[in-house]
Amino acid sequence: MTAMRAPLKLALWQCASAPQDVPGNLARLEGAAREAANAGAQLLICPEMFITGYAIGAPAVQSLAQAADGAWAEAVAGIAQRHQLAVVYGYPERGADTRVYNAAQWIDASGQRRLNYRKAYLFGELDRSQFAAEAQSARSFDFHGWKVGMLICYDVEFPEATRALAIAGADLIVVPTANMADYDFVARSLVPVRAYENQLFVAYANFTGPEGSLRYGGLSVVAGPDGATLAQAGRDEALVIATLDEERLRAARLAAQHVRDLTALHNPAT
Amino acid sequence: MTAMRAPLKLALWQCASAPQDVPGNLARLEGAAREAANAGAQLLICPEMFITGYAIGAPAVQSLAQAADGAWAEAVAGIAQRHQLAVVYGYPERGADTRVYNAAQWIDASGQRRLNYRKAYLFGELDRSQFAAEAQSARSFDFHGWKVGMLICYDVEFPEATRALAIAGADLIVVPTANMADYDFVARSLVPVRAYENQLFVAYANFTGPEGSLRYGGLSVVAGPDGATLAQAGRDEALVIATLDEERLRAARLAAQHVRDLTALHNPAT
Numbered sequence: 391m392t393a394m395r396a397p398l399k400l401a402l403w404q405c406a407s408a409p410q411d412v413p414g415n416l417a418r419l420e421g422a423a424r425e426a427a428n429a430g431a432q433l434l435i436c437p438e439m440f441i442t443g444y445a446i447g448a449p450a451v452q453s454l455a456q457a458a459d460g461a462w463a464e465a466v467a468g469i470a471q472r473h474q475l476a477v478v479y480g481y482p483e484r485g486a487d488t489r490v491y492n493a494a495q496w497i498d499a500s501g502q503r504r505l506n507y508r509k510a511y512l513f514g515e516l517d518r519s520q521f522a523a524e525a526q527s528a529r530s531f532d533f534h535g536w537k538v539g540m541l542i543c544y545d546v547e548f549p550e551a552t553r554a555l556a557i558a559g560a561d562l563i564v565v566p567t568a569n570m571a572d573y574d575f576v577a578r579s580l581v582p583v584r585a586y587e588n589q590l591f592v593a594y595a596n597f598t599g600p601e602g603s604l605r606y607g608g609l610s611v612v613a614g615p616d617g618a619t620l621a622q623a624g625r626d627e628a629l630v631i632a633t634l635d636e637e638r639l640r641a642a643r644l645a646a647q648h649v650r651d652l653t654a655l656h657n658p659a660t
Numbered sequence: 661m662t663a664m665r666a667p668l669k670l671a672l673w674q675c676a677s678a679p680q681d682v683p684g685n686l687a688r689l690e691g692a693a694r695e696a697a698n699a700g701a702q703l704l705i706c707p708e709m710f711i712t713g714y715a716i717g718a719p720a721v722q723s724l725a726q727a728a729d730g731a732w733a734e735a736v737a738g739i740a741q742r743h744q745l746a747v748v749y750g751y752p753e754r755g756a757d758t759r760v761y762n763a764a765q766w767i768d769a770s771g772q773r774r775l776n777y778r779k780a781y782l783f784g785e786l787d788r789s790q791f792a793a794e795a796q797s798a799r800s801f802d803f804h805g806w807k808v809g810m811l812i813c814y815d816v817e818f819p820e821a822t823r824a825l826a827i828a829g830a831d832l833i834v835v836p837t838a839n840m841a842d843y844d845f846v847a848r849s850l851v852p853v854r855a856y857e858n859q860l861f862v863a864y865a866n867f868t869g870p871e872g873s874l875r876y877g878g879l880s881v882v883a884g885p886d887g888a889t890l891a892q893a894g895r896d897e898a899l900v901i902a903t904l905d906e907e908r909l910r911a912a913r914l915a916a917q918h919v920r921d922l923t924a925l926h927n928p929a930t
Binding site: 510511512523526547548549550553572575579580582583586587616617645648651652655 | 780781782793796817818819820823842845849850852853856857886887915918921922925
């Protein structure tokens, strides 16, 4: 068992998309980081592809994409340091293999790049026309004593992806998303079930409003390891604040033990 | 694509448990089968361990257990033939290996045994003290043109078990259960999510009322491949009727394609 940890305070930034306005988005991010820090948050989570907008087309993705340690990472590191909180942001990543990935990066309050995650399950023609798919992975790291990992949007709809992180010991999965209003079921029902069946927290940060012909559904949500919806936005722009506490995690892992039971089944000797 | 199929009408029998009263339970089943047949149902689904009751203790389970082709199968076959509908019933099965399994059997309207399923994920000390666990399987068969499989209770809480059946092509998963009121989240949220993430129907038939120190939660539910709750019982005894139609399945498989996308990822050449 993990020792008692201090609570973790998160802010999900449910904002409108401003496609291809990178300077404007970085300026908005500075404001959101200030607001989240003032609310006491240790982490600010932006939606999928926040830096450039999501549905910008393959040519724009190709011309804008940057390496994980490029100028955007430096700009976000500056914001994180100035406001003393970690930031997770989505962006098009130019890999060392020259391919472009739908990525999200976690930069901590010291400006250090802690985890870069690439989307494994691409959604439909739009995603597939813009990005290369990464193999499913389950990397995590220690953030203020909490074991944390990331997924992006459609990834969380695959129980396989969440399960891999749960088996690796994750306490919290952070999910930048760009979920359309046609798929409200995901934010309302599927995300809480992912949390429940894995006994961990899931934080799902969505865009809201239109982007081209898309209409985002908002409903950004933090789900608890007992399936409870701890905080959820509506359709409007919002900064959703939630506090994760160790006691809720401990109680949920006593009441439901799917991950332990699955592990026992796979390794009957343990 | 599968050719257009005639709708399938199901009846979920949400009843009280009558522990160790096998003759009484078979008599009650006769009545429920009559009622379901009068409602036009082609299939009647009873809860987990319906024949003997669920929480009867290891000695009773050991002394009562029967082979899949034993006297209970003959009795249920008679009921199915008299009322001209298929019956799924839960019972303690004595395997050829002499171990006792938490099983459910599907007997069709002609009295033929079509599928015998053994629970793979045992729930807590009660299940583990009474039963041997079977390895996860994904057997299915053709029922009036619909590909159908079974899980029992806690099995459906593991996305791995549902997914295996979905990949095998299942259209409907039938789930006898004995779910306690503390776990209403499963009937209200988890079962519809299982249906949604696999684009198939799930029919979850629960006990209601007390059994010893347990209190069952009812809320038996039929969930659609789009995540919709098509029919759901409350806490009282009920015969829940639902009709599955091909058009809903087709529309859901156009709108969401997790199973296809997962298969494509695992087999990029196809």
